[in-house]
Amino acid sequence: MSLAESWDRYAVGSKRRRPVNAKGDTTWLNWTQYADHGPNESLLGPVAGRRVLELGSGSGGNLAHLVTLGATGRGVDIAPARKAVALERWGDLPGLEFHTAEATAFLKETGETFDVVLSVFGAVWFVDPDTLLPLIRSRMAPGGMLAFSHLPPGGQGPKPPRAGLRHDRTPDEWRRILTGHGFSDVRVSLIDPPEGKAVGTMLVRALAA
Known part of the structure; x- marks a missing residue:
């Protein structure tokens, strides 16, 4: 089974995003693995007029x-x-496109x-x-922002289709790796989990130098 087929099987079994969140909003940005938790899009600064990749x-909600x-x-x-799920819900939204591709292949093409750039x-x-970041950097406008989140190293979360796929890094490792690939002003924060949960979320932001 190919990587794409493995991820597709995983996607088919995934739970879809709710129509509205706890505040009654029909769209929202969620950085963490928990519903209605964590910071919002303000971490990116003003987004109007900006090109976001x-x-x-996933299902396109963010x-x-x-x-x-x-x-x-x-x-x-x-x-x-x-893509099918994203188009079903968001296909009529102007200025939004969805592509089925492996990340490095898309960035090369x-x-x-x-x-x-969001992840x-x-x-x-x-x-x-070491493969992905140079490609991301090559497609970023000067001063652009890369922002991504994932579990802290050792955190237990959604299991990928193939064992060993996750590239867990510590905050210091991300600072070193990102700086080495042409990024600056690297900021790493740990978002505490909601009450009753044990695992938080790592959030990383960096600027294209």
Whole structure:
């Protein structure tokens, strides 16, 4: 079974995002593995007029939210089932496109540049950073932001289709790796879990130097 087929099987069994969140919003950005928890899109700064790429866009909810705020969005996911679900819910939203592709293949082939590259429990966690980060950097506008989240090292979370896929890194390791691949102002924060939960979320932001 190919990697795409494995991820597609995983996607088919995934729970879909709710129609509204606890506040009654129909779109929202969720950085963590917990519903209605953690910071919002303000960590990215103003997004209106900015070109946003999400690597591992899933069902498209995070990216759709940024597009409703005035961004132009490109979502990339390796699983065909993800695109189908995203188009079903968000296909009529202007300025939003979804692509089925492996992240590195898309970055090699696209001619676009982006102001924000986003990965929420997405490709940055599952692709070798020494391969992926140079490609991301090559498609980013000067001063653009890369922002991604995943579990802290050792955290137990959604199991990927193939064992050993996750690229867990400590905050210091991410600072070193990102700086080495042309990023600056690297900021790493740990978001505490909600009450009753044991595992938090690591959130990383860096600027294209």
